[in-house]
Amino acid sequence: MLCLMILSLLTQVVQTINYHQLQLHFLQGVLVCQLAQTLASLKMLMPLLMLVYSEHFNYGMFNKFIIMKITHSEKNTIFNKTDYPRSTFIQSTFISSISISSASIKSTLGSISILFCLLLCSSFYAHKVLAESAADTASKTATQKVIKEVIVEANKNAIATEFGLSTFELSGDELTTKMGATLGETLANEPGVHNASYGPGVGLPVLRGLSGVRIRLSEDGIGAWDASSISPDHATAIEPAIAESIRVIKGPATVLHGNNAIGGTVEVNHGRIAESLNNEAFSSIIETSKELVNTHARESYIGKTRAEFGKVVFQFDGFIRTADDMSIPGVAIQEQAIEEVFGISNSDNTFATVLNTDAKSEAASLALSYVEDTFFIGVSSTAINKQYGIPPGAHTEAADSPGHSHSHPVGDNIAIQPRIRINLEQERHLLKLGGQLNIKGLESYRLTVGAIEYTHIEKENPTPGSTAINGTRFYNDVVEVKSEIDHSLFNFTSAEHNGRMGMQWVNRKFMAESEMEIGGEDFIPKTDQQSFGVFSYEQFVLNRASIELGARYEWQKLSQRQATAALLPSNLRFIHKPLTYQTYTLSSAFTFDVSNEHSLILNINSVQRAPEIQELLSLGSHLATRSYDIGLLIGANNPTPEPEKFNGFETRWEWRSDFGEMNTAVFYTEAKDFIYQKKRDINGLFDIADQQFRNACVRLEECIAVFDYTQDNVTLSGYEWQWALPPVAFLGGDFQVELFADYVRGKLPNNKNLPRIPPRRQGIILNWNNNNISSEISYSYVSKQDQAGDNETKTAAYKLLNANLNYTFHIDEANHKDIMVFLKMKNLLNEDIRKSTSFLRNFTPEPGREISLAMRFQF
Template identity: 25%
Template sequence: MKRNQHRKRARARQLSPLYLTLLTAVAHAQSQNQNTADNPTAAPGGSLAPVFVTANPLGDSNLISPATALYGDALTLRQTNSLGETLNGLPGVSTTTYGPMVGRPIIRGMDGDRIRLLQNGVAAWDASSLSYDHAVPQEPLTIERVEIVRGPAALLYGGNAIGGVVNTIDNRIPREAIKGIDGAVDASYGGANNARAGAAMVEGGNGQFAFHVDAFDRETSKERIPGFAHSDRQRALDGPDADEAYGSIPNSDGRWHGGAVGSSYTWADGYAGLSYNGYEANYGSVAEDDVRLRMHQDHVAFASEVRNLNGPFSQLKFDFGYTDYEHKEIDNGVTGTTFRNHGYEARIEARHRKLGPLEGAIGIQLSQNTFSALGDEALVPTTQTTNVALFGLEEWNVTDAFKLSAGARYEHVKQEPTAAGNDRFASATDRDFNAISASLGALYKLTPVWAVAGNVGYTERAPALYELYANGPHDATGQYLIGNPDAQKEKAVSADLSLRFDSGHNKGSVGVFYSRFRNYLTEFNTGRLVNDDDEVVPAGTDDALNEAVYRGVRAEFYGIELDSKWRVFEKGAHEVDVSLIGDYTHARNMDTGQPLPRISPLRATLAVDYGYGPFGARAEMEHAWAQHRVPEDDLPTASYTRLGLIFTYKFHVGATNWLAYVRGDNLTNQDIRYASSVVRDIAPEGGRSVMVGMRTTF
């Protein structure tokens, strides 16, 4: 879009409501350091890259916490069918999968209610944390920027951010003045499931009033795979007479569409605006050939910010979101279960004036949502969850080379279940929790190009409703889940330490992390096979489920993350960069010594980028080692090496800017099964594929 540099800087400063609430600032992201002329994954509009505003409330470029920002062409070229797969492979980030349509981000081996998913800084309620077959209702084509914060720095978003925060940012509420009309159009075709995707956006204004309109549509066919859908080990368990799918994954197609409208009033020192967006989806369950999921979400948001105030506070920010979500699981045309989740979240943040050497902010967050599961898979009772939280952070620039930060959060969580006539939940009772989190961070510049940064935090997480009250069949995982109504808070001490280098085109970071949990809530199989009524059945019974209960254990997570980029050749307009990304997570149950489930193995990605004027090319090779550290009742995953190529070309037609690209994925046609996927042994990732796409801005 044709916007001047002042506007780009203003949007980057104002875009994210996360920026007042994290303890520390974040490391430069891989994509943040690239120049458009250099590299096809750079930010649009030349070398000016948006400032990473998450965890950077004071506008300081000396960043502390490990994090990644993805935006511009880098985001366009990574977009896939799900949010999780789009982010998969970034440092410390993997994905759940339940076929090509479903993927929720995993950070440092933690998923579900330990990862906080936000839209523009507040919750948009769904059911993705309850079950692996529930998609995140976000279309990657409509996202302008993704910010990922890992480790202790995310704790000011509460216990549900104990593993990290993923904040998707759009401009559906314009946060700065717009004069005239601009917009963008995206279109792509291809991939292993022949995805046909398109999105369009138009923004305009008169310098005070601004508007935003967008729409998107994505339709896919069944996912093509290199061989059998079931793995070798699974086919051995299936027996010789089983009918085995080959060449594609049954029931893996889908379609989703939606759009948004928004408007705001802007002035020199702030803005206020309102938006609405809707999302519709219909996709198949890869574990059940006759089951379709139909999803609908409505989300209304209000946001406002006032700057340059007199008095004790120099800036106030308010964000509010209300969501009405529903999805139905339809078996052979008959609705079996209906999941609903509706509620709101509001957040007020105030940046105070400098108090001696301290700069910082305080805030309050309020949320309430009601979740229900009605029908055959009434896994949990209708439950209302209310959360009230206070938070704050302070930062002290001790010297030009040394900075300290500290933050804390107190929250009160109340769970109120209602049996609604279902005898399985008749004994469920209200639970209240008071959770406290605190963190310290520091950054020290060893030299102008070398720095060391560290964080340590203590976090408490209240049990989620399903960890307390679950009592029903869960076909998506083949379990009958039983919650622990007496479960206590999950408590963790976490730390990370990183060494960084930043000199022009050459940038790198290597870091280690460690988390130790008391009362880590996880599932334990009892060894019994049961039916939908939790009655014991013999082995071999059709539709038999593994009975599993939630139990608190001691657990630890530790690992390493690497992110680096080096300019290895530059002559005239020819430029070559080499990038290396790697991560490893080790997670175990300290009570038994057993590995925790669904942990990605050691991974490494080597990429070479070539730029010559408007032409760009990228070759990327990812290798994941085998994962043999799995619980006793899980199957291991084999290693794989995936090769990808991207070719890009940028050009202008009149007042429009164009990006054309061709992307080849899994060119060696590897049988890829993510260790983090609950359906890895029945639904691998896509085989060799090519996608073509075009993006234009005006």
């Protein structure tokens, strides 16, 4: 990355000296620095993207192409270059010396490699033919596409200038194609985003190594207010299946959402409350999907209807999704890792299927709005229910005999451990109103009021088919009020100005209680939270630069209403006086257009976050996560925890040319008093049956790991890189290639590793589409995570191959009436994938090969 930045700056400094030659060398440097670094890790994909150099550089257009002959033999693959000027191919040794052993390439990947290579060679040949026509060249430059849409603002009535940092949106057909069963699965393949899964029923986004309480999940303008930030086994109540758009927001604009948006904000917009009229009396969308491969057998049914009666808008939406137990390519439990962590080797296992991973989700919503030209008001009510199982940690009391295999196909008569089931229910009631202001400097206003009631019950089925026993109950009742004003009060300056300021108030009542020893007694005591925040986000646009400034102040009070559970073995209980925190956020982004092709962006931020209730007061066993959690305030002499303090910067370089668009970001953050869960070294296991802390357990099903919430100083650093090559005409459509890579490193003092951080990832995406067909093939190589953290197990590298194929029947394009049939294929290589971000990675992998067929009717 540093190589790229230096080359970019040198290009601008000496651009008046032999400009075209310098640009050529700059391009060659870019190819060598980034392609050699990123694609080298893809190994078998190296021959796919050997870009060909032109004889003379002309603002990036390929005038002449090198014809590369590919000879494939049993021993190696040899690339012979012919008919090219030596002066224009200064990296000839880089190409000619490549030799890849076919023995190291799986047969499946080999065939895919040949297909990819043919597509690329054909596309670049087509590019050559088009380049010879000046008219075609101009047309192609004018209509150049970018894969990811850069969002202008975080809301519909938004500020009208671009964000400086990496904010992106999934919407329309792209969202339909990438839609997963969970929010994390939907976003998992975006740059810098990973999925923290906990079986197929749970998937939460991880942004640059941060997740949970440090990612603000927002639904239709206010917080999600479920229990997903409390524990990694809790699914979010936000449902992506009926979303109109999903946006990931970073940088200064995160101050609009809360002080816990340190890693960013994921905003899901369902568009239920109408803010404008579509002038369509009636519109509807119906979608159904069915999984064809994988005994998971996931099915979904989605419907959305909108009707306008003059200025009154009515909307209804709902969905149902079901899934059976998840199929996997091998065994569920990594027995070597279990022995390493628990000191027990006599666990039983399942093969090809993970038991108790079936799930069902359903939701329905009604909304009514009144819309004028300069004013709108609306209300909506939503009810959602999710029922899903937690993958079992082990089978119980199935004694191993000498020579007994640990792998059991599904259907063996083996005793299994009690099954943990989760039943999640949430009701959301929203009121929104907004309009334009006829006051100088004040553009518009918006008020959002939300009342949320959330209940989450963890149940235990002692044996399959038995009556479930209620365990831990989570309650989260919240009222949130948010008011915002868009303004241009600083337009008296020489810069064009837009801004948004507002206030946010939250009243929350939360607790986690138990009737039996599943999650422990009163895992989190009843606690009240009140918070009040004020914020301002400002944008100033100059001739060749722009400045973004964000500031937020937040006051928070936590009041414990009952004592904690007893801390063993002393049986002490704790009740604390109310805690008050005041936190501040300051963030700035400076964007400078060095030239028409290059932009540099610098973001500097200082963010504080107050501890959450569960981080302070958790105490007890939590079987769903197989952990015994101890909060920061638990202990006779524990001091009052400090708020987290983050100070960091991000540097981004954007390059736009006829070679496409390249974005490179490097970030570094220092966090003081960072809160995380750390496994204990001594007495790090808890025996549920004996209620004792131990160094080793006798039976795995009665043994869980002990995690202490702790604070320490942390550094987070990494990069994100994305290169979207320009689309080229190919087989009557547009063909486009995108390369990407991302990496994050989390370090504790003494060079120790922060746990549950995603590893390095790199890959390629191929897109082809025309008026009716759109298709995508994506290949990712995810490195091993051998910096897993103290007392954490490492994860192996894996390859992920996904593909999508969509066909749209345009019935009435003018009125947006069509039928789409789409085929989704995931993990086509049937890899055993265990993610370092998952608490359960030793007990269950990600799903195996999945192929599903879906239809969407829009009328």
